[in-house]
Amino acid sequence: MEELKKAVYEANMDLPRYGLVTFTWGNVSGIDRESGLFVIKPSGVEYDQLTPEDMVVMDLDGNKIEGSYRPSSDTATHLELYRAFPKIGGIVHTHSSYATSWAQAGRGIPCYGTTHADYMYGEIPCVRCLTPEEIAEAYEQNTGRLIVEEFVRMEKDPMAVPAVLCKNHGPFTWGKDAREAVHNAVVLEEVAKMACRTESINPQVKPAPQELQDKHYYRKHGANAYYGQEKH
Amino acid sequence: MEELKKAVYEANMDLPRYGLVTFTWGNVSGIDRESGLFVIKPSGVEYDQLTPEDMVVMDLDGNKIEGSYRPSSDTATHLELYRAFPKIGGIVHTHSSYATSWAQAGRGIPCYGTTHADYMYGEIPCVRCLTPEEIAEAYEQNTGRLIVEEFVRMEKDPMAVPAVLCKNHGPFTWGKDAREAVHNAVVLEEVAKMACRTESINPQVKPAPQELQDKHYYRKHGANAYYGQEKH
Amino acid sequence: MEELKKAVYEANMDLPRYGLVTFTWGNVSGIDRESGLFVIKPSGVEYDQLTPEDMVVMDLDGNKIEGSYRPSSDTATHLELYRAFPKIGGIVHTHSSYATSWAQAGRGIPCYGTTHADYMYGEIPCVRCLTPEEIAEAYEQNTGRLIVEEFVRMEKDPMAVPAVLCKNHGPFTWGKDAREAVHNAVVLEEVAKMACRTESINPQVKPAPQELQDKHYYRKHGANAYYGQEKH
Amino acid sequence: MEELKKAVYEANMDLPRYGLVTFTWGNVSGIDRESGLFVIKPSGVEYDQLTPEDMVVMDLDGNKIEGSYRPSSDTATHLELYRAFPKIGGIVHTHSSYATSWAQAGRGIPCYGTTHADYMYGEIPCVRCLTPEEIAEAYEQNTGRLIVEEFVRMEKDPMAVPAVLCKNHGPFTWGKDAREAVHNAVVLEEVAKMACRTESINPQVKPAPQELQDKHYYRKHGANAYYGQEKH
Secondary structure, three states: OHHHHHHHHHHHHHHHHOOOOOOOOEEEEEEEOOOOEEEEOEOOOOHHHOOHHHOEEEEOOOOEEEOOOOEOOOHHHHHHHHHHOOOOOEEEEEOOHHHHHHHHHOOOEOOOOHHHHOOOOOOEOEEOOOOHHHHHHHHHHHHHHHHHHHHHHOOOOOOOOOEEEEOOOEEEEEEOOHHHHHHHHHHHHHHHHHHHHHHHHOOOOOOOOHHHHHHHHHHHOOOOOOOOOOOO | OHHHHHHHHHHHHHHHHOOOOOOOOEEEEEEEOOOOEEEEOEOOOOHHHOOHHHOEEEEOOOOEEEOOOOEOOOHHHHHHHHHHOOOOOEEEEEOOHHHHHHHHHOOOEOOOOHHHHOOOOOOEOEEOOOOHHHHHHHHHHHHHHHHHHHHHHOOOOOOOOOEEEEOOOEEEEEEOOHHHHHHHHHHHHHHHHHHHHHHHHOOOOOOOOHHHHHHHHHHHOOOOOOOOOOOO | OHHHHHHHHHHHHHHHHOOOOOOOOEEEEEEEOOOOEEEEOEOOOOHHHOOHHHOEEEEOOOOEEEOOOOEOOOHHHHHHHHHHOOOOOEEEEEOOHHHHHHHHHOOOEOOOOHHHHOOOOOOEOEEOOOOHHHHHHHHHHHHHHHHHHHHHHOOOOOOOOOEEEEOOOEEEEEEOOHHHHHHHHHHHHHHHHHHHHHHHHOOOOOOOOHHHHHHHHHHHOOOOOOOOOOOO | OHHHHHHHHHHHHHHHHOOOOOOOOEEEEEEEOOOOEEEEOEOOOOHHHOOHHHOEEEEOOOOEEEOOOOEOOOHHHHHHHHHHOOOOOEEEEEOOHHHHHHHHHOOOEOOOOHHHHOOOOOOEOEEOOOOHHHHHHHHHHHHHHHHHHHHHHOOOOOOOOOEEEEOOOEEEEEEOOHHHHHHHHHHHHHHHHHHHHHHHHOOOOOOOOHHHHHHHHHHHOOOOOOOOOOOO
């Protein structure tokens, strides 16, 4: 658990390093699937005052197990995603500028090229706003539930599409651990930036051909991947 | 008063740190409500030569109480805001790039998402240009008067909307002290940047639903706020 | 002359510091009006290898007086401007990104606000491309002549409008010395950036009212200026 | 060969220094024409862990001659370019943001000004996507073949146009050695950025007049070049 707290702390500190957060506008969590406990950033604590000891430990029923601070206000969203997506080990929420602009615009990000296809298979979806009832009842939890419902409805594999935009809010990304979730948050921001510029350069642009998307995605993922070095 | 001068000095130095000013294009002030004195940056002094001792002390009648320099040329605007908005303790003026671009465009910034709603309730207004008579008579003072008049007319609470754009000029922000006013200047610039990109991505975009704006604003403000840590 | 070489060297080194140049895409000169000699950056020398001794000294007939390097390839343009504008003491040429984009777009930069009006009076003009004959005959010299002709034709005072765009090429700025010319190059880039964003936010935007332009320009310039500290 | 490995290592490290790559999204190679061997970055290795010893040595038949890592997944593209363009000594591939946005938009970059003309003669072409068959058969090799075919078809001299965009993918640049290829990658990104902004400022903009393009290109290239210092 101490190791996980350290890893989640490091992943949180990567957010300002990569320019993904202003002030406290972001949080990272990571889960230990054996014990069913996850570690998350405390709410509203400045990054330059954060220490590994400040991380909050939670169980999947939403009980705080350890930590002197309140957990991130988005904890209930993380929890729903961990419950529904059993292969993910880390989650990131930011208000990174371009990804949030797509979320505010209420549009999913089309796959315009191989930078996108290398990491995320197909369009990155933008889910609707919650209804007034959903907001009033349990805002953060219902945000997580909506993401899960939409991935089921769209038949999207969360490991192949490790990112989502929440309309008028911002992005969540995930991965096999907290570090990979941050990596995907960086990729998402780059992809969101280039998609915005791509449409400015050519307003009639179409998504990349499916066979090119497949080629790049499977060059990096699955049994026939040949990008990078062999893992030992 | 020495403490306030130091705090206002630090808040001024945060403007270049956050990338909000070029050269001397900005100023911060802070007020001590008990004595009715406020401290403000001297006019046209470079940030890298500024010291806490250079800060100018003024009273609310516009008399210089202490300081070897002339106060900021925008002092009369600060003064009007302190007089009319009794809860504010600090004011910032910058020419930060995106907020100034909205001011030049003559448009208020619609609330497109939760980043905005977390800090500022509803549209950030853009007030009209002064008339030739208002400019000739008392430019800086009339700028402050116009802001106050417009907030009254629009029934906006200056603590809920701690920012304004002056058409063809630039933004003012405020807060409970100089530090919070700078914080709001950073928020405004981020919000202005994302609103510009949001409209580029979706020219038909509408503001965020009112219930989402309410949810996020009241998650951080008022009696039922639950963001961050409890204050002791 | 050694002092001028040092000042021009420092002004040249400010270009990469302010992010105005990539590689060697820029040059600064400064003139000593008494001797009629001016100092300019050598052509194509990397900024990180530049020393004050590398500066080239020229007279106003275009003769090299001192220096082991060739002067900037734009020297003949500088020379024409020094000859025609007797009050200027320094000149800068860059390919700074936004100013160059306006030059490539073939448009002058309208005065959309006070950031612009504080330094430059009215629209920053964009002069036409040279004709094939003008290019073939004496490209750099004719560039300078065209700028001068256009300022005369438009009845613009070069001290009130210390910047120009050359169509499909880039900006020149000037000032009372090399340092002020660099200052104006920074202002121009900021103004060009904000004007581009302003038009994106409001495609129907109009220039700032004339009385506001006058107010801000004369707040900083002329007998009734009151911005900054009194000069002793 | 050790010298070439060091030079190619340094050129690779310049990519993050110039802000051209995120994570491992880029690679540089350099060739020794005498031995016919080229050196290239290993696939998927992080820049901050890269050493000159990690560089992979290949021959022009695609055999690995030296190195403990797999070469870049784009090696076959580099190989085709080295075979077909005998004067080039270095190649760069990146996903730099603006150049990639033009590639995703499927448009070549028109020559809008002298920044472009100083380095690259005429439009920087964007070649089509590969067909499903070309992708399935030999994706990276066919990418190189397509670039070569298109340069032949368009009668473009690869030394005068040292850059290409691959639709929905990103740019390749080259030069007389690895260092110059990186230099051209920086130029391409700047030119791509300014062309995007130029079209935003003036949607009806036309390319720069041919005589201006000629003037600037030949000011820096060929027998009558007079930019920079004489080479000894």
